[in-house]
Amino acid sequence: MKASPALARALLAALLIAALLLPMIAPTYYLQFFAKAMLLAIVAASLNLVVGFGGMVSLCHGAFFGLAGYVLALASPSSSGAxxxxxxxxALLVVAVAAALVGALALRTRGIYFIMATLAFGEMFFYFFHDTRVANGSDGIYIYFEPEIVIAGWRLVDLGNKTSFYYVALASLLLAIIVISTLVRSPFGAALMAARDNEQRARSLGFPVFRIRLTAFVLAAVLAGIAGYFSASQFGFVAPQTLGWHVSATLLIMVVLGGMKSVLGPVFGAFALLGLEEILKSNIEHWKLIEGVIVIALVFMLPGGLQHLAQLVFADRRAPAGQPGSGASSAGRQHHG
Incomplete structure (x- = not known):
């Protein structure tokens, strides 16, 4: 079943317009919430570059998100903003070097061993900041001043202003979507997906599989680092928990919930999961239990994620019967499949 391109583009344009106009009507609390959601959507979309398009399930992606925040905290003077x-x-250089080292070692393994290797590296980052006094250990570290965006002595953007920060988060999300979309549609993306689908065949065609996967791993980490940098700036605090495996697991849930076969799927997955949490925790005491049940139910009902639901809702019904996109053709394929 083929989604109508015109209808999909119209919906995305409407969402973009709504996002641009939101600061004019929404209270400060919601601006902060949506800024947080957009930053986590960047991390989820970048993880999908590794998981969905690369076929590599990483459990240390949250570590790169938190590491960028720690670099900002350590680089910020105590008397003024960095x-x-x-x-x-x-911050991005440190994240890229860390990701290159982790990837160079972890990518020598496959399957469950790759998952366990990335989990181990993520926990190493966590315990390094948790058990040492490099950044106040388990107490975390505060960022007392927002980073300054100054040109020729003139402050271009005040990140301390909630509206300005919201637009910075929105611009960062749009940039990440454009970068990931460009990568996926490029020959590099085709090679990455070829290695995901059949590694041996990709090697026989001359693709440098290890180099391609390592490049994707580092690029995804850098995008996560951008989100981690601004997230630390938003909350003014970084703790070892931001590097923990549970952050990576939550990001993986966003990817699966949104759908791993598209660029925008994890973005909608991030907004859906955070929105669900926001609704449940304000109305239900043991909201985590209810959230888990709902997520499991959604995964069972929509194995392709929310993107599959979008394909069903915005199906292109203009195609004649028997042609791709028509209900009869889709049903026939399902029956014979």
Whole structure:
């Protein structure tokens, strides 16, 4: 069943317009919530580059998210804010080096062994910051001043302003979507998916599989680092828990909930999961239990994620019977499948 491209584009345009207009009508609390959701959507979408398009289930992606926040905290002077022009590249460089080292070792394994290797590396990052005094150990570290975006002595953007920060988060999300979409549609993306589908065949065609996977792993970590940098700036605090495996597991749930076969699936998965949590925790005492039940039910009912639901709702019904996109053709394929 083929989704109508025109209808899908119209819906995305409407969502973008709504996102641009939201600060004009929404209270500050909701601006902070949606900024947080957009940053986590970046991390989920970047994880999908590794999991959905690369076929590599990583459980240390949250570590790269938290590591960027720690770099910002350690690079920020105690008396003034760090310059974004220096602290952001520094954070992304540290994340890229860490991801390259982790990937170079973990990608020598496959399947469950890769999952366990990334889990082990993620826990190493967690315990490094938890058990040492590098950044106040388990107490975490505060960021007292927002990073400054200054050009020629003029402050371009005030990240301390909730509206300004919201638009920075929105711009970062749009940039991440564009970057991931470009990568997926490029020859690099085709090679990455070929290695996911059949590694031996990809090797026989001359694809440098290890290099392609490592590049995707590092690029995904850098995108997660961008979100981690701004997330630390938003809350003004970084703790070892931001590097823990449960963060990576939550991100993986967002990917599965949204759908692993599209760029936007994990974005909607992130908003859906955070929105569900926001509704449940304000109305139900043991909301985590209810959340788990709902997520499990959604996974069973929509094995393709929320993107599958979107395909059903926005199905292209203009195609003649028997042609791709028509109900009869789809039913026939399902019957014979």
């Amino acid at each position: 310059s974004l022009w220096t602290s952001l590249p520094l």
